[in-house]
Amino acid sequence: MIDRIYIKIIEGTQAWVLINAQQIQDDNFEILADSEFDDLDSSRLFEFYPGDIVKLGHQTFSNGTHGRVAKNLILLSTGPDRKYWEFMFLAVIDRIAINLDTSEKYNKEIERIKKEHKLGQFFYPVVLTIIDKLDNLKRQE
Numbered sequence: 001m002i003d004r005i006y007i008k009i010i011e012g013t014q015a016w017v018l019i020n021a022q023q024i025q026d027d028n029f030e031i032l033a034d035s036e037f038d039d040l041d042s043s044r045l046f047e048f049y050p051g052d053i054v055k056l057g058h059q060t061f062s063n064g065t066h067g068r069v070a071k072n073l074i075l076l077s078t079g080p081d082r083k084y085w086e087f088m089f090l091a092v093i094d095r096i097a098i099n100l101d102t103s104e105k106y107n108k109e110i111e112r113i114k115k116e117h118k119l120g121q122f123f124y125p126v127v128l129t130i131i132d133k134l135d136n137l138k139r140q141e
Contacts, residue, residue, distance in 0.1 A: 005029060005056060006069040008047040009036075010092050010124075016061065016069065017046075027056045028074055039081060042116075042123055045089045051077025084109040088123070091130040100141065103134040110134065 003023060006016040020032040033050040048054050048070050057071035076082060087106045090096040103110070110131050117123055 002032065003029065003068075006059065006067045007031070007054075008069075010045040010089065011043065014093075016059070016067070021054075021070075024053060029054055029056055029070070031070070031077075042088065042121060045085065045092055045124075047089055048073065049077055049079060049082060049085055051079050051082070084112060088113070088127050091127045092124050094126070096130060098130065098133045098137065100137055103138055106134075 001023070002020050004018045005021045007019055009015050009017045017036055019034045019036050021029040022032055023029050031048050031050050031052045031054060037046065037050060038044060052070075052073060053075040054070035055072040055074055056068050058066060059069040060066050076086070083106060087096070087109045096102060113123060113127065113131060117128065
């Protein structure tokens with residue numbers, strides 16, 4: 001059975017969006033492919049993506065309504081672009097460490113972002129700032 005749950009999205013500001021998910025067990029759900037996800041739109045960053053297994057919780061939204069939301073990642077999907085989207089989301093919400101381990105872990109994704117940015121693709125400025133900081137660390141090494 002397919003359920004509808006909320007996940008956090010950054011689309012200029014942080015918001016919540018309803019997406020499809022399937023219950024695995026108890027409060028653990030797998031995020032399913034949904035028309036909300038667009039792999040070509042780097043202005044819409046989701047906290048979780050199709051294939052991720054998440055634990056649900058309850059949220060009271062700013063308008064007073066309640067909903068079931070993806071709260072914690074249990075298992076990261078194995079999709080080919082998953083780390084790319086993870087890096088950008090974490091950078092935008094300021095939850096990425098500026099250190100050599102991060103630079104190494106996301107090296108492929110960082111190089112891809114640099115290449116796509118040179119070709120004119122939009123990226124949130126903070127993503128590019130984090131990449132500059134990581135590059136500076138590597139140069140100081």
